[in-house]
Amino acid sequence: MTAILAFLLAIGVLVTFHELGHYVAARCCGVKVLRFSIGFGKPLxxxxRGETEWAICPIPLGGYVKMLDEREGVVAPEDWPRAFNRQPVGKRMVIVVAGPLMNLLxxxxxxxxxxxxxxxxYRPLVGTVxxxxxxxxxxxxxxxxxxxxAGxxxxxxxxISLALLDRSSSADEPLTVRVETTAGQRLDRVVKAAPEADGHANGQIGIVPVRYSLTLGMVEQGGAADKVGLRTGDTLLSANGRKLQSWAEWVAMVHNSPGKEITLVFLRGxxxxxxxxxxDSMESPTGFVGRIGAAPTGDAAWxxxxxxxxxPTVAEAGWMALQKTWSNSVLSLRMFGRMLIGQASWxxxxxxxxxxxxxxxxxxxGLDAYLEFLALISVSIGILNLLPIPILDGGHLMYYTAELxxxxxxxxxxxxxxxxxxxALLASLMAFALLNDISRLFGG
Incomplete structure (x- = not known):
């Protein structure tokens, strides 16, 4: 119920402001607006109010602003100056682009x-590899x-996350990361595998800021750890006679021991x-690996x-907000372009x-997390609508540019x-996105 309500609120807010951009621009340009609708279908x-009918419809996947237009019906001669199709091309472009720009704003x-x-x-220190x-x-x-x-x-x-995501589809060239080691030495570490390879999707290359302790924070019911009696709170000390120094070392040992016995010493109370x-022996793209069904606790002190x-001050926060909106807009365009040319996965x-x-x-x-989500989706809606695809705002801009x-x-x-x-393109895009959703939902 929380997901449904949060989704409906998000779509309602973002669509309303998108259409409000078209509406305000149309009114400023002297165009008569007949209907302002949130949603599609028969109005609920x-x-x-004045010349405009305000409507809420049952299909919450968009909205529209219906303007006076001779291509959609008979217009009385006295209203010709207020018809959208009779406006100069510059005004029509302003009205069309106002929706996506409102989303970005x-x-x-x-x-x-x-x-x-x-x-x-969080400081850019590697906690776990x-x-x-x-x-x-x-x-x-x-x-x-x-x-x-990458410089x-x-x-x-x-x-780091944004930079890796931006480079997540550059499979033809290695990724260079400049680091300073714990000894103070500065050097370049070169990631030769594509960031999306070997299961490291969305730009992840296998580094996280969290450092894990050797104390178990979760034991999966029915897993190998659960079957031999390991419990949450147990602290691992050594394996096969070798003292464990880190959780990553333990994970590597487990991965390399599918079906093989490990003598484990641990501390409980x-x-x-x-x-x-x-x-347990689990199949992976690189062969069979071991898995015990347990997860660690994070190193709180680290x-x-x-x-x-x-x-930041109000002015600094505003500037940072502009920069973040710009960087996310550029990233969205790049990712979509890479998907089109096959460099990024659909x-x-x-x-x-x-x-x-x-x-x-x-x-x-919390509110901050939800507002960040709204901002990200708003950027996506704005950028998507600016793409030169007919029936989208960007497609109309393409026609008007050709007219100019x-x-x-x-x-x-x-x-x-x-x-x-x-x-057809938009329907295919939506169908593919829905298939991805279903695949994720059922673990496909």
């Missing part, structure tokens, strides 16, 4: 509110301070105990040392089910053909 609720406002409330950031990951192969070590990713300087983990553990607070595409799920998760986390160049409108036949192509 309508109210007439809304994203700035949401980010501004979140940043102005203060930020919790995932065994057998591209980062592990490249030689990353716990304690490395990340200085730059772009980083100040905190948010910068101050008492040393010993048992023999046989990891994480506290990484965390710091930033409280599995990155999400539909309404995933969006509703994330809406619910962020709503439960050739000095006359694009023929109705060409526009009709474009609309059919655009509808």
């Amino acid at each position: 609720f309508t109210v007439k 809304l994203a700035v406002l949401f980010y501004w509110a979140v940043i102005g409330n203060g930020l919790t950031l 995932v065994p057998d990951s591209p980062a592990a192969i490249a030689g990353f070590q716990p304690g490395d301070r990340i200085l730059a990713v 772009s300087p980083v100040a905190h983990w948010n910068d 101050g008492e040393r105990r010993q048992l023999t553990l046989r990891p 994480l506290e040392g990484l965390r710091y607070e930033v409280h 599995d990155n595409l999400s539909g309404p089910i995933t969006i509703a799920s994330v809406a619910g998760q962020t709503a439960r986390q 160049i050739k000095g006359s409108p694009v023929s109705e036949r060409a526009q009709l053909l474009g609309q059919r192509i655009g509808f």
Whole structure:
């Protein structure tokens, strides 16, 4: 229920502001607006205010602003000056682009509110290197301070995440990460595997800021650890006679021991105990690996040392919000472009089910998390609508640009053909996103 309500609120707010952009621009340009609708289908609720009918419809996947237009019905001669189709091409372009721009402005406002409330950031120190990951192969070590990713300087983990995500589809060239080791040496670590390879999707290369302790924080019921009697709170000491130094070392040993016995010494309530553990054998892209069904607790002291607070002024928060909106807009365009040319997986595409799920998760986390989610979706809606696909705002801008160049409108036949192509493309895009959602939902 939380996910559904959070999703409906998000769509309602974002669609309303998008259409409000069109509405305000149309009124400013002297165009008569007949209907302002949130949702599609037969109206559930309508109210007439002045010349405009305001409606709420049952299908919450968009909305529209219906303007006076001779292509959609007979217009009285006295209303010709207020018909959309009779406006100069410049005014029509302003009205069309106002919707996506309103979404981008809304994203700035949401980010501004979140940043102005203060930020919790994490220093760019590597806490854990995932065994057998591209980062592990490249030689990353716990304690490395990340200085730059692909030549772009980083100040905190948010910068690292964005930089890695931006490079997540550059499979043809290695990724160079500048680090400072715990000994103070500055060097380049080169990730030769593509960031999306070996299961490290969305730019993840196998480094995280969290450092894990050797104390178990979760034991999966029915897993190998549960079957031999390991419990939450147990602290691992040694395996096969070798003292364990880190959780990553233990994970590597388990991964390399599918079906093989491991003699484990651990601490429970101050008492040393010993048992023999046989990891389950699980198939992976690189062969069979071991798995015991247990997870560690985080090293609270390490994480506290990484965390710091930033409280910018109102002006600084506004500037940071603009920068974040711009960077996310550029990233969205790049990712979509890479998907089109086959450099990025279409599995990155999400539909309404995933969006509703994330809406619910962020709503439960608090207002700041939910506002950041709204800002990100608002950027996505703005950028998507600016793409040169007929039936979208960007498609209309494409027609009007052609009109400016050739000095006359694009023929109705060409526009009709474009609309059919655009509808087919958009329907395919939505269908693929929905299939991805269903696949994620059922673990496919």
